[in-house]
Amino acid sequence: MFSIKVLFGAKRAGSFVCLTALALAACDSQENTAAQAPAPSVMVSAARTEDVRRSADFVGQVQAVDDIQLVARVSGFLESKNVEDGAKVDKDTLLFTIEKAPYQAELLSAKADQAKAEADDALKIADLERDKDLYEKGHVSKAKYEATLASKEQADAVVEASKAAVTQAELNLSYTDIKAPFPGQIGKTNFSVGDVVGPSSGSLARLVRLSPIYVSFSLSEQDYLTAVKGGALSPEEIRSTKQRPNVGLVLPNGVKLEETGEIVFIDNAVDPKTGTISLRARFENERSVLVPGTFVTVVLEATEAQQELVIPQAAVQRDQRGAFVLAVNDQEMVEQRYVELGDQYQTDYVVQEGLQPGERVIVQGLQKVRPGVPVNAVVAGKPVE
Structure with a gap:
């Protein structure tokens, strides 16, 4: 066992x-x-230097160069409305007509008064010439001559008053035709034909000039300096026409306006309440795309480009510490690099610190690697094996 x-x-x-x-x-x-x-394959892109125009975005509002409320300057029935609501009109286009008959009659009466005053004045001139001759010959007293002279001067004053009345009557008659003082677009009419209108009845309609047009916006002086040569210009140079930045617009639907504008006004002081300075840009707005009151994004772009180090946006990741990239060193190993980013430039970021020109950063395949592991780096644009 x-x-x-x-x-x-x-x-x-x-x-x-x-x-x-x-x-x-x-x-x-x-x-x-x-x-x-095998080491995982990743796509890399080299940090490169490019000519970058610094830019900054600000909120702006479109404002008309000319924006008025059309008000009747004389009272009367609204006889005709000569344009449709919303129509674009040229300067001196006839917009409204107020009944003319009362003002034509007023003008005729003023002209009659003028003729009467001129006839009376002619009579007083004859009287004065007669009394002057008699006074010089001693046939009338000095008091009689002076009375005739005063009567003639009064007649002269009546003539001048009658002329003024004729001028006023002519003006009143001309005010019955309401014309466009500048080219623009008319808004909604507030009265109908047959309504009684006048200076106290309110606006007949609104007329705005659409071309050219203003875009007003505000920014701190520091932001403005940053947008122009990275702060290399003084406020005096900024106000110089040659140094002013290019101005672009992004519309509310995200579309960039095809035309560019120019800064035509910079306020002479910073508002102490807001810490901002007011600016105004002018756009030709030939296609009438910009409408007063619209909020837009104003893009200021420096007049001259600067050499900047840029990398694709796809390479940038963020954690609690900040922005970083995964770089591939000379030993084909992955390194984590924290970077200080500048402005966004097209599909890239400007890198201010953390990378050198030519260093490779991973732009595709980030989920397959981590710092300290070897990789097979493939240049962006080439097929990944």
Whole structure:
């Protein structure tokens, strides 16, 4: 019995040794397989220097160069409305007509008064010439001559007053035709034909000039300096026409306006309440795309470009510490680099610190790698194996 137990124990020991050997062999095989696994392929792009025009965005509002409320200057029935609501009109286009008959009659009466005054004045001139001759010959007294002279001067004054009345009557008659003082677009008419209108009745309609047009906006002087040569210009140079930045607009629908504008006004002081300075840009607005009251994005772009280091936006990641990229060093190993970013430039970011020109950053395959692992770097634009 004893010999049988020993035999069974020996068999069990041998089996254990065999199993252990097989497990070790399997582990070695897995390690060899892992060691022989190829490095993951990632797409990289080199940090490069480009000519970058610094720019900054601000909120602006479109304002008409000329914006008026058309008000009747004389009272009367609105006889005709000569343009449709919303129509674009030229300067001196006839917009409204107020009944003319009362003012034509007033003018005729004023002219009649003028004729009467001139006839009376002619009579007084004859009287004066007669009395002057008699006075010089001693046939009338000085008092009589002076009375005739005063009467003639009064007649002269009446003539001048009658002329003024005629002029006023002519003006009143001309006011019955309401014309456009400048080219623009008329708004909704507030009265109908037949309504009584006058100076106290309110606006007949609104007329705005659409071309050219203003865009007003405000920004801190520091922001303005940043938008122009990175702050290299003084406020005096900024106000110089040659140094003013290019002005673009982005419409509320996200579309960039095709035409560019120019800054035509910079306020002479910073508002102490807001810490901002007011500016105004002018656009020709030939297609009437800009409408007064619209809020737009004003894009200021420096007149001259600067050499900046840029990388694709796809390379940038962020954590609690800030922005970083995964770079590939000369040993084809991944490194984490925290970077200080500047402005966004098209599809790139300007890098102010953290990278050198030519260093490679991963732009595709970021999810497959981590710092400290080897990679197979493929230049962007080439197929990844």
